[in-house]
Amino acid sequence: xxxxxxxxxxxxxTQQTAEExxxxxxxxxxxxxxxxxxxxxxxxxxLIFIIAMALLAPVxxxxxxxxxxxDQELARRxxxxxxxxxxxxxxxxxxxxxxxxxxxxxxxYGSQISLLIGFSTMLISGFIGTVLGVTAGxxxxxxxxxxxxxxxxxxxxxxxxxAMAAVVAFGASLTVVILVLGLFLWDRFAxxxxxxTQQARDLDYVxxxxxxxxxxxxIIVREIFPNVLSSLxxxxxxxxxxxxxxxxxxxxxxFGVQAPTPSWGLMLNEGRExxxxxxxxxALPGACLFMLVLAINMFGDGLRDVTLERER
Amino acid sequence: MLAYTLKRTVVAFLILVVVSAxxxxxxxxxxxxxxxxxxxxxxxxxxxxxxxxxGFDRPVYEQYFSWLGRALAGDFGESYxxxxxxxxxxxxxxxxxxxxxTLAILFALIxxxxxxxxxxxxxxSLLDRFALLIAVFGQALxxxxxxxxxxIVLGVWWRWLPISGHDQWLNYVMPTIALGYYATPALxxxxxxxxxxxxxxxxxxxxRAKGLPPFVVLFxxxxxxxxxxxxxxxxxxxxxxxxxxxxxxxxxxxKGIGWLSYDALxxxxxxxxxxxxxxxxxxxxxxxxxxxxxxxYLDPRxxxx
Numbered sequence: 001x002x003x004x005x006x007x008x009x010x011x012x013x014t015q016q017t018a019e020e021x022x023x024x025x026x027x028x029x030x031x032x033x034x035x036x037x038x039x040x041x042x043x044x045x046x047l048i049f050i051i052a053m054a055l056l057a058p059v060x061x062x063x064x065x066x067x068x069x070x071d072q073e074l075a076r077r078x079x080x081x082x083x084x085x086x087x088x089x090x091x092x093x094x095x096x097x098x099x100x101x102x103x104x105x106x107x108x109y110g111s112q113i114s115l116l117i118g119f120s121t122m123l124i125s126g127f128i129g130t131v132l133g134v135t136a137g138x139x140x141x142x143x144x145x146x147x148x149x150x151x152x153x154x155x156x157x158x159x160x161x162x163a164m165a166a167v168v169a170f171g172a173s174l175t176v177v178i179l180v181l182g183l184f185l186w187d188r189f190a191x192x193x194x195x196x197t198q199q200a201r202d203l204d205y206v207x208x209x210x211x212x213x214x215x216x217x218x219i220i221v222r223e224i225f226p227n228v229l230s231s232l233x234x235x236x237x238x239x240x241x242x243x244x245x246x247x248x249x250x251x252x253x254x255f256g257v258q259a260p261t262p263s264w265g266l267m268l269n270e271g272r273e274x275x276x277x278x279x280x281x282x283a284l285p286g287a288c289l290f291m292l293v294l295a296i297n298m299f300g301d302g303l304r305d306v307t308l309e310r311e312r
Numbered sequence: 313m314l315a316y317t318l319k320r321t322v323v324a325f326l327i328l329v330v331v332s333a334x335x336x337x338x339x340x341x342x343x344x345x346x347x348x349x350x351x352x353x354x355x356x357x358x359x360x361x362x363x364x365x366x367g368f369d370r371p372v373y374e375q376y377f378s379w380l381g382r383a384l385a386g387d388f389g390e391s392y393x394x395x396x397x398x399x400x401x402x403x404x405x406x407x408x409x410x411x412x413x414t415l416a417i418l419f420a421l422i423x424x425x426x427x428x429x430x431x432x433x434x435x436x437s438l439l440d441r442f443a444l445l446i447a448v449f450g451q452a453l454x455x456x457x458x459x460x461x462x463x464i465v466l467g468v469w470w471r472w473l474p475i476s477g478h479d480q481w482l483n484y485v486m487p488t489i490a491l492g493y494y495a496t497p498a499l500x501x502x503x504x505x506x507x508x509x510x511x512x513x514x515x516x517x518x519x520r521a522k523g524l525p526p527f528v529v530l531f532x533x534x535x536x537x538x539x540x541x542x543x544x545x546x547x548x549x550x551x552x553x554x555x556x557x558x559x560x561x562x563x564x565x566x567k568g569i570g571w572l573s574y575d576a577l578x579x580x581x582x583x584x585x586x587x588x589x590x591x592x593x594x595x596x597x598x599x600x601x602x603x604x605x606x607x608x609y610l611d612p613r614x615x616x617x
Contacts, residue, residue, distance in 0.1 A: 039448075153327045155600075158555040158592035162335060164577050165585055169338055245454050249559050252456055253574065268457060279464045286457030294452035301448070 033306050040302020046295035054111040067092070067102035069109040069262045076100045081280055094284060097270060103281075106262040107288055113263040114244045114292055117178055121243035122236050124182025129189020130232065136190070137197025138220055147190070154187050160246065164255045172258050177250060181243050192235050193228055200227040230307040237300030241293045248289055264289045316608055316615035324597045329380070331593045332586070336376045339582045340368075349392045379586070388587040393579045398587045402569055406591075408478050409561070409568030412487055413553045417546055419492035420499055425542065427496075428503025429535060435508060443504070447497035456559045459490035463563070476565035487564045491556055495549040502545055506538035540610070544603040551596035 024032075034040060060066045077100040079092050094104040136147035166180045200206060206223045214223075250256030251265030259266060264285040271281030346362045347354075354362070363369045367378070382389065388398035431443040466486060467475035477483050510516060511534055519529045557570030565571070569588055576584035608615040 149323065149327070152323070152600075153330045156327050156331050156593045156596045157334070158589060158596070160555045160558055161573055161585070161589055161592060162338070164558075164574075165335065165339055165589070168577050168580060241452070248454055249456050253559065253562060255577070268460065272460070275460065275464055276468055279468075282457070282460050282464065286454060286461065289454050289457060290452055293454070294449065297448060297452055 030306070037302045037306055039298045040306055043295045043297070043299030043302055046291060047299050050111050050292055050295065051115065053108050054115050057105075057108045057112065060108070061105070066105040066108060069101060069105040070260055071101060073100035078274070078278065080278070081284075084280075095278075095280070097267070097281065098274070101260075103284065106267060107264070107284060109262040110264045110267065110285065110288065111292065113174070113257060113261060114247065114289070116174070117181070117247040118240040118244045118296070120178045121181040121185060121247075122240040124179070125184070125186035125239055125243075126189055126232070126236055128183070129186030129235075130193050130228075132186070133190040133193025134197045134220060134224065134228065137194040138201055138216075138224065140198070140201075144194075147194070151187055151190050151194075154184070157184070159184050160249070163246065163250060164253070167250065167255045172255060174257055174261070177247055177256050181246055185239050185243055185246075188239060189232070189235050192231055196228045196231055197224055200224050203227075230304075233307075234300050234304045237296050237303065241296040241300075244289070244293060244296075313608065313612070313615050317605060320601055320604060324601045327597055328590065328593055332380065332383070332590050333376055335586060335589045336379060337372055339586065340372050340375065383587075383590065389583040391576070391581050391584050393576075393581045398583050401572065401584060402587060402591070405568050405572050407568075408566060409554065409557050409570055412484060412491065412557055412561070412566065412568060413550055415484055415488040416492035416553055417495065417550045419488050420495040420549070421542075421546055423493070424496045424499035425503050425535075425539065428500040428542075429507055429530065431500070432504045432507030432511060433530070440504075443500060447500055450493055450497045453493070455490060455494050455556060456563060458493070459486065459560060459563045462486050462490060478566045478568070483564070483566065487560050487566055490563075491553055491560045494556065495546070495553065498549070499542055499546060503538060503542050506541060507534060510534045510538045544606065547599045547603050548596075551592075551599045554592050554595055 057066070061068060073096070076092070076096055077098055079096040079100075080086050081095040081103070082093050084095075092102050092104070094102075094107065096102055097106070132147050132150065136144045163177075163180045163184060167176055170176045170180075201224070206219060209219050209223050247256055247263070248265030248268070251263045252269045254269060257263040257266055259270070267285040268282055271278070271285070274281050346359050346366065346368050349362050349366070367375055379389070386399065388402075390397055391401060394401065427443045427446070431437075431440040434440060463475045463486065466472045473485050474480070474483050475486075516529060516534055519533050520526075524533075554570070557568060558574055559570075560566070561568050561570035562574045569591065573585060573588040575581075576588070
């Protein structure tokens with residue numbers, strides 16, 4: 001094979017090798033990695049499915065495929081799901097709850113609540129954490145000390161207990177839950193952003209930008225931020241999953257989203273009294289929760305692998 | 313080292329002051345505790361009298377400092393609902409929570425260390441992938457749902473274990489598993505990563521070269537070094553677990569302080585909630601402080617920085 005490379009002593013290569021010219025484009029390499037990463041694929045497919053369900057729920061309802069999740073029909077309460085050996089109601093594939101609401105519809109609409117909580121919390125906490133972390137990492141010194149103290153204080157607070165107390169204080173509603181979780185779950189963002197910014201601060205091109213006299217905001221936004229972006233997305237998926245689990249636990253204990261909203265955590269709460277005879281009432285919402293969180297985690301893990309390999 | 317220890321201790325104390333001030337203002341700014349104490353039948357004069365008696369008419373910061381002063385002396389006030397000293401209510405129940413937390417972290421270590429070690433012995437083997445799969449699934453499993461499913465299967469269908477209470481050791485089996493499994497993925501990953509690093513080091517090669525049996529190399533030489541960060545992480549997780557005990561204790565009706573905090577929140581019993589927040593925060597702060605100091609002792613470079 002013809003090798004046309006002429007390496008200088010400094011390792012600077014003046015010409016491309018034949019292999020490099022014939023190499024597949026970065027895009028097709030990325031595509032290959034994505035399709036070889038089963039964890040990423042699985043996570044992405046399940047996540048897209050759940051998001052599609054959440055978005056299309058009103059359409060399904062309008063088409064008459066699913067019922068109104070709030071529609072109570074006491075005559076048809078506590079119907080069994082289709083696999084049950086006892087008599088089942090054809091109109092309700094996954095049965096009905098204690099006031100006769102269609103379980104399938106509530107499960108589908110429940111995905112809206114979980115995704116809404118996950119996304120909004122992630123946006124709020126991501127913003128707070130990134131601002132704190134990047135500031136601490138970039139400026140260092142006293143600023144870093146103060147931010148570190150704030151992070152440690154936040155970590156010392158028992159999130160679940162304080163979140164419950166806040167819900168008691170401000171009244172339980174979807175907005176309060178989102179705000180409380182958003183104001184609490186920024187710690188991981190701050191810790192990760194801080195350490196990555198510290199590393200990025202000393203990179204040559206950042207130093208060059210500083211030497212050129214670029215303003216601090218310009219350096220942070222244009223030079224530092226692109227570096228932290230890939231880690232930011234990974235942390236975001238972790239925190240989104242975390243927020244979804246916390247909301248479910250809060251709602252399960254009655255300190256979260258309130259009835260009659262179809263939240264998976266709340267459905268578990270309502271199904272608790274039927275656990276002896278209708279275990280499926282607990283199994284189904286929990287399984288949905290598990291699948292959603294699993295999908296987000298696998299998507300995040302896969303995303304890290306796919307993007308890290310590109311940077312390597 | 314002394315200066316470092318002193319500095320870290322002062323910071324830890326400051327953190328606790330800020331945490332307690334935040335929770336105090338959170339609970340006192342929003343709801344009117346006098347209404348809670350008085351109940352529904354209380355007249356306006358009664359409410360006013362209660363406000364004076366408890367000092368709710370004073371500014372919040374004044375109330376906070378008098379609370380803090382008494383808390384430092386070990387007096388957390390009296391429960392609004394049970395009219396019993398908070399310290400008594402907590403000391404009656406804290407043993408159960410500590411027992412549950414200890415059992416749970418032991419369970420997590422007993423599962424994660426062997427699994428992580430086995431996975432590290434043959435990276436990318438079938439066993440390694442299996443361990444990773446368990447970690448990924450474990451992380452996604454909602455604790456309280458896992459607890460409910462265990463109750464249904466082990467308690468209701470098979471009738472192996474009691475589903476509520478705290479009087480016999482069998483009562484602790486399901487809560488321990490439910491609380492402990494959640495820490496296993498993190499601990500296992502750390503064990504695995506640490507073991508892979510240690511197993512590649514020179515002294516392990518030497519130990520192998522001089523013909524020591526593989527399990528001696530593995531357990532006496534490698535694991536001993538890889539386990540230090542795992543134990544430090546386990547200490548931090550123990551602090552997190554106290555927070556997780558709220559849901560688990562409530563589900564299993566295991567009346568520790570996690571259950572107590574749930575009960576107190578339902579009744580807006582602020583002194584109890586306040587005290588438990590401070591206890592949980594103290595545990596976390598003391599455990600991380602201990603872990604940091606241990607690290608600084610093992611690696612003196614840290615304390616100079």
